[in-house]
Amino acid sequence: MPEETLLETSAAEYERKLAARDKTIEVLKRRIAQEARPGNATPFAILEQNMGLEKVVARKTLELQNERHELEKALAELRLTQAQLLQAQKMESIGQLAAGIAHEINTPTQYVCDNVGFVKTATVALITLLDAALALAEVARGKMAAEPVVAEFDAVIKRTKVEFLRHQIPSALDESLEGLGHIAKIVGAMKEFSHPAQSEKEWVDVREVINTTVTVARNEWKYVAELETHFEDNLPQLPCLRDILGQVILNLVVNAAHAIADTIKEGVKEKGRIIVSAAQNGAYMEIRVEDDGGGIPVGIRDRIFEPFFTTKAVGKGTGQGLAIVYSTVVDKHDGQIRCESQEGVGTTFIMQLPLHCDKEEEPACK
Numbered sequence: 495m496p497e498e499t500l501l502e503t504s505a506a507e508y509e510r511k512l513a514a515r516d517k518t519i520e521v522l523k524r525r526i527a528q529e530a531r532p533g534n535a536t537p538f539a540i541l542e543q544n545m546g547l548e549k550v551v552a553r554k555t556l557e558l559q560n561e562r563h564e565l566e567k568a569l570a571e572l573r574l575t576q577a578q579l580l581q582a583q584k585m586e587s588i589g590q591l592a593a594g595i596a597h598e599i600n601t602p603t604q605y606v607c608d609n610v611g612f613v614k615t616a617t618v619a620l621i622t623l624l625d626a627a628l629a630l631a632e633v634a635r636g637k638m639a640a641e642p643v644v645a646e647f648d649a650v651i652k653r654t655k656v657e658f659l660r661h662q663i664p665s666a667l668d669e670s671l672e673g674l675g676h677i678a679k680i681v682g683a684m685k686e687f688s689h690p691a692q693s694e695k696e697w698v699d700v701r702e703v704i705n706t707t708v709t710v711a712r713n714e715w716k717y718v719a720e721l722e723t724h725f726e727d728n729l730p731q732l733p734c735l736r737d738i739l740g741q742v743i744l745n746l747v748v749n750a751a752h753a754i755a756d757t758i759k760e761g762v763k764e765k766g767r768i769i770v771s772a773a774q775n776g777a778y779m780e781i782r783v784e785d786d787g788g789g790i791p792v793g794i795r796d797r798i799f800e801p802f803f804t805t806k807a808v809g810k811g812t813g814q815g816l817a818i819v820y821s822t823v824v825d826k827h828d829g830q831i832r833c834e835s836q837e838g839v840g841t842t843f844i845m846q847l848p849l850h851c852d853k854e855e856e857p858a859c860k
C-alpha cells in the first residue's frame with residue numbers, strides 16, 4: 495500500500511475511535527443527569543455509599559485517637575521512669591558525698607566530744623578548788639587583812655567576775671556537749687544511711703513492727719494527734735531488715751507529727767490525725783503513713799528525700815529522716831516510695847516493699 499493510503503486509513507481509524515469515545519461520554523453524561531434527577535432511587539445508593547464512607551472515616555478517626563492516647567500514655571510513663579532514674583542517680587551521688595562528709599566529720603567530732611567531756615569533769619574539780627580558795631580568802635581577810643596578797647586576791651576575783659564564770663562555764667559546757675551529741679547523731683545517721691546495714695533480712699510481722707514503733711514514738715505525737723493503725727486481715731510476713739524498717743516508720747510518724755504541730759501553732763486545728771496502715775498490694779506490702787498536716791509545698795516536693803534538706807529550725811530538723819527512708823526502701827529493700835500531698839489538706843507517704851527476696855538473699859530470709 496502506498497504511504498498516503500496508509501496514512502488516510504489510520505486517520506479514519508482514529509476518527510472512528512474518537513467518535514465512539516464521544517458517544518460513550520455522551521451516554522455517561524446522560525446517565526449521570528438521569529441519576530441526579532429527584533425521586534430517582536440511585537442517589538440513595540450514593541448516599542449509602544457516602545454514609546459508609548463516613549463510618550469508615552469515623553472508625554479510622556477513633557483508631558487514630560486510640561493510638562494517640564496509647565502514645566501519650568507511653569510518653570508519660572517514659573517521662574516518669576526518666577524522672578525516677580534521674581532521682582535515683584542524684585540520690586546515689588548525694589549518698590556518696592554524704593558518706594564522705596560523715597566520715598570526715600566523725601573523727602573530729604569524737605575527739606572534740608572527748609575533750610569537752612574532760613574539760614567538764616576538770617571544771618567541776620577546779621570549781622571545788624575555787625570554793626576552797628574563796629573560803630580560805632574569807633578567813634584570811636579576817637586574820638591578815640593588811641597583807642597585800644589578800645587585797646590582790648580580792649582584786650583578781652573582782653576582775654575575773656568569778657561568780658559569773660562559776661555558773662556560766664558548766665552550763666556552756668553542757669550546751670556544747672548537747673550540740674556535739676546532736677552532731678554525732680546526725681553523722682551516725684548519715685553513716686547508717688550511706689552504708690548498707692550488714693544485718694540479714696528476716697521474715698517479720700509488720701503489724702508488730704508498726705505497733706512497737708508507734709508506742710516507742712508516743713511522746714512525739716501524743717500532744718498533737720490521735721494515731722490510728724489499720725491492718726488488712728491475713729497480712730503476709732515481710733522479708734526485711736526489721737530495725738531499719740522501724741526507723742523508717744518512726745521517721746515518717748515524726749514528720750507527720752511535726753507537720754500537724756505546725757498547723758496547730760497556726761491555729762488551723764486543735765488536734766490532728768495520723769494513720770499508719772499496711773495492706774498487701776500484689777507482690778508488695780504497702781505501708782502508708784498519712785497525716786492531716788499542712789502538706790508539702792509543690793516547689794520542694796522533689797527535694798524532700800535529699801540528705802540535709804529541711805525546712806525546720808536548727809535543732810529540730812536534720813534533713814536526714816526522709817533520706818534514710820529513701821535509701822532503706824529503695825536501696826536496701828528494692829522497694830518504692832512516693833508521696834501524695836495537698837497543701838492545706840495533708841500528706842501520705844506510700845511505701846511498697848517486695849514480699850519476695852532476691853534469689854541470693856533467699857537463704858537469709860528463711
Ligand SMILES: Nc1ncnc2c1ncn2[C@@H]1O[C@H](COP(=O)(O)OP(=O)(O)O)[C@@H](O)[C@H]1O
Pocket residue numbers: 745749750753785787788789790798799803804805806810811812813814815816817841
Ligand atoms: N508529713 C509531712 N508533711 C509536710 N512536710 C513534710 C512531711 N514530711 C517531710 N516533710 C518536709 O520534708 C522535709 C525533709 O524531711 P526530713 O528528711 O525528715 O528532714 P527533717 O524532718 O529533719 O526536716 C521537712 O523539713 C519538711 O519540709
Ligand SMILES: [Mg+2]
Pocket residue numbers: 745748749813814815816
Ligand atoms: Mg524528719
